Amino acid sequence: MEAIGIxxxxxxxxxxxxxxxxxxLSLAGGELALLMGPSGxxxxxxxxxxxxxxxxxxxxxxxxxxxTEGMTPEQLxxxxxxxxxxxxxxxxxxxxxxxxxxxxxxxxxxxxxSQNAYDRSVEALAAVGLAxxxxxxxxxxxxxxxxxxxxxxxxxxxxxxxLADEPTAALDSHNGHAIMSVLAxxxxxxxxxxxVVTHDxxxxxxxxxxxxxxxxxxxxxxxxDEAKKAEAKKAARSSKKP
Amino acid sequence: xxxxxxxxLDYPYATARWIQAGWSRVYDSxxxxxxxxxxxxxxxFDRLRFIATIIGIVFSIxxxxxxxxxxxxxGRMVTTMIDHASADLWIVPQGTRSFEDPAPLDESERxxxxxxxxxxxxxxVVIGFxxxxxxxxxxxxxxxxxxxxxxxGLQPWNVVEGNLDSLAIPGAVAxxxxxxxxxxxxxxxxxxxxxxxxxxxxxxxxxxxxxxxTPYIFATLDRARTFIGMPANxxxxxxxxxxxxxxxxxxxxxxxxxxxxxxxxxxxxxGARSRSFWLFGTGAGAALFAGALLGMIVGTVxxxxxxxxxxxxxLYEFATLRAIGSSGAYIYTVIIIQALVSAVIGFSIAxxxxxxxVNATADSALPIAMPPGLTVGLFLLTVAxxxxxxxxxxxxxxxMDPAMVFAR
Numbered sequence: 003m004e005a006i007g008i009x010x011x012x013x014x015x016x017x018x019x020x021x022x023x024x025x026x027l028s029l030a031g032g033e034l035a036l037l038m039g040p041s042g043x044x045x046x047x048x049x050x051x052x053x054x055x056x057x058x059x060x061x062x063x064x065x066x067x068x069x070t071e072g073m074t075p076e077q078l079x080x081x082x083x084x085x086x087x088x089x090x091x092x093x094x095x096x097x098x099x100x101x102x103x104x105x106x107x108x109x110x111x112x113x114x115x116s117q118n119a120y121d122r123s124v125e126a127l128a129a130v131g132l133a134x135x136x137x138x139x140x141x142x143x144x145x146x147x148x149x150x151x152x153x154x155x156x157x158x159x160x161x162x163x164x165l166a167d168e169p170t171a172a173l174d175s176h177n178g179h180a181i182m183s184v185l186a187x188x189x190x191x192x193x194x195x196x197x198v199v200t201h202d203x204x205x206x207x208x209x210x211x212x213x214x215x216x217x218x219x220x221x222x223x224x225x226x227d228e229a230k231k232a233e234a235k236k237a238a239r240s241s242k243k244p
Numbered sequence: 245x246x247x248x249x250x251x252x253l254d255y256p257y258a259t260a261r262w263i264q265a266g267w268s269r270v271y272d273s274x275x276x277x278x279x280x281x282x283x284x285x286x287x288x289f290d291r292l293r294f295i296a297t298i299i300g301i302v303f304s305i306x307x308x309x310x311x312x313x314x315x316x317x318x319g320r321m322v323t324t325m326i327d328h329a330s331a332d333l334w335i336v337p338q339g340t341r342s343f344e345d346p347a348p349l350d351e352s353e354r355x356x357x358x359x360x361x362x363x364x365x366x367x368x369v370v371i372g373f374x375x376x377x378x379x380x381x382x383x384x385x386x387x388x389x390x391x392x393x394x395x396x397g398l399q400p401w402n403v404v405e406g407n408l409d410s411l412a413i414p415g416a417v418a419x420x421x422x423x424x425x426x427x428x429x430x431x432x433x434x435x436x437x438x439x440x441x442x443x444x445x446x447x448x449x450x451x452x453x454x455x456x457x458t459p460y461i462f463a464t465l466d467r468a469r470t471f472i473g474m475p476a477n478x479x480x481x482x483x484x485x486x487x488x489x490x491x492x493x494x495x496x497x498x499x500x501x502x503x504x505x506x507x508x509x510x511x512x513x514x515g516a517r518s519r520s521f522w523l524f525g526t527g528a529g530a531a532l533f534a535g536a537l538l539g540m541i542v543g544t545v546x547x548x549x550x551x552x553x554x555x556x557x558x559l560y561e562f563a564t565l566r567a568i569g570s571s572g573a574y575i576y577t578v579i580i581i582q583a584l585v586s587a588v589i590g591f592s593i594a595x596x597x598x599x600x601x602v603n604a605t606a607d608s609a610l611p612i613a614m615p616p617g618l619t620v621g622l623f624l625l626t627v628a629x630x631x632x633x634x635x636x637x638x639x640x641x642x643x644m645d646p647a648m649v650f651a652r
Contacts, residue, residue: 076571099282112569
């Protein structure tokens with residue numbers, strides 16, 4: 003996934019805001035990147051543009067080498083279902099469906115209604131540690147568990163990119179670390195990159211790369227080395243103990 | 245008492261819970277596709293709104309059912325005499341608008357008709373209004389039908405007591421038992437007066453009812469003329485029976501050319517003319533259609549409002565679907581399935597109520613009819629109404645910005 007010279011203007015007239023100003027960014031398979039910045043810096047707008055939900059005012063987004071420029075809303079939707087998985091701050095699970103059906107929905111919208119779709123959904127839930135909760139409804143799950151269901155929904159279609167918007171913001175420290183561990187595991191697959199929009203410093207140790215954004219511009223980028231990440235994870239594990 | 249009130253108040257919720265549980269069992273046992281499960285569960289999620297939707301559909305469809313059932317029944321009753329006359333052709337005074345529109349035909353027309361090649365018989369029928377007076381002095385208007393009681397005239401049918409031969413007895417008349425109360429008749433042998441002539445009930449039929457609610461009284465031709473004060477050389481209609489092998493159109497043309505100031509009609513044409521007059525000429529049909537239209541509008545508005553409201557409440561879910569790559573068609577299908585599920589449940593309840601209404605009015609002066617064609621039509625109307633109602637919800641979803649999923 004690649005963003006080239008992305009600019010995005012929001013609003014009209016006096017209320018017009020330049021949310022993004024010529025952003026260049028790429029996400030490679032096998033990496034977990036954090037997009038960090040203060041509120042109003044353009045993180046979520048950039049995520050929406052990268053996720054093909056919002057069209058840029060200028061610039062282009064390329065998914066697996068194909069530009070999204072000029073695509074219709076239906077073509078963009080098809081692109082999202084084939085290549086992108088989303089994780090939202092508020093989970094956005096369907097309260098009337100149980101966990102496995104919530105996950106299966108991501109395959110159902112692709113037209114996959116086979117028994118295999120059900121099996122894959124169960125596998126995705128197992129991958130995030132919820133094999134025993136497949137029949138539970140969102141109201142019966144904790145915040146951390148709901149976010150895991152959302153992650154399972156994002157990965158079940160085996161997309162090339164996972165875009166997560168503040169996935170730990172609504173969670174306590176324990177669940178926040180757990181969710182980041184799951185995302186870091188997902189990013190170990192060289193076919194899949196994970197981009198996390200966050201301002202939660204607890205997520206930093208899990209990142210391969212940290213991208214800083216301010217006032218709609220990328221202002222910095224740093225890489226985490228393996229030793230630092232291992233130390234952070236050790237710290238996270240010890241914090242889970244009573 | 246309080247428990248009873250509480251139970252009564254809980255009844256709609258309990259019904260909704262029962263339907264919901266039933267649907268869940270259906271899902272589990274039949275592996276219902278996820279899109280249908282999602283739609284149905286969205287629909288049942290807010291029980292109060294679901295109940296309101298169903299009540300709206302039921303109210304609307306029962307209203308339409310009653311109005312259209314009355315329309316169908318009215319249309320049938322308007323032509324009941326024509327349908328039971330078994331005539332090949334009717335000779336009626338020119339400009340006759342309906343069966344109950346009496347104008348005299350000269351008896352000489354009958355002989356002229358009989359002289360036409362291809363006519364085997366031209367049976368006279370007289371009709372007209374009169375008064376039925378019981379010994380106590382109470383009087384009520386009646387509609388007299390007179391015809392020869394032998395041969396192919398217009399005789400009472402569904403005879404349940406007595407026989408048509410007994411109408412030859414002086415003063416004998418036939419009445420329908422559905423009018424016993426109106427005519428103050430207790431059964432066979434009852435005495436009354438028609439136009440100062442003593443009459444006695446000698447034949448009783450069942451189900452010969454008039455849409456005007458004025459009782460039909462059958463008598464022989466001459467007696468009927470006496471009752472309505474018609475001269476002996478006058479008739480109202482002539483029922484033409486064709487000779488074997490005669491061509492109906494040719495005979496009709498000859499009759500029309502030979503007879504003056506008459507219309508020569510087939511039974512279907514006379515029936516259509518009567519229906520047209522009563523249903524549209526008098527405004528009765530327009531009133532029934534207006535009631536049905538009102539029902540449709542009320543139903544559509546209620547279903548549209550509830551579907552729109554439901555869609556609005558689930559907008560983040562629809563935005564999520566869109567964000568994860570759902571096509572627009574998938575989301576519209578969810579909404580339309582919700583409308584269809586509402587239609588099926590609402591129609592089922594409305595149809596059950598309709599059957600009760602049909603049974604309750606079966607013996608009334610104007611029974612409500614519910615033929616299979618009307619039932620199928622009402623179901624299609626319910627589906628169309630609910631799908632039309634889904635349009636506002638679909639428009640709402642079409643205007644939705646999927647980026648709203650990031651807003652909370």
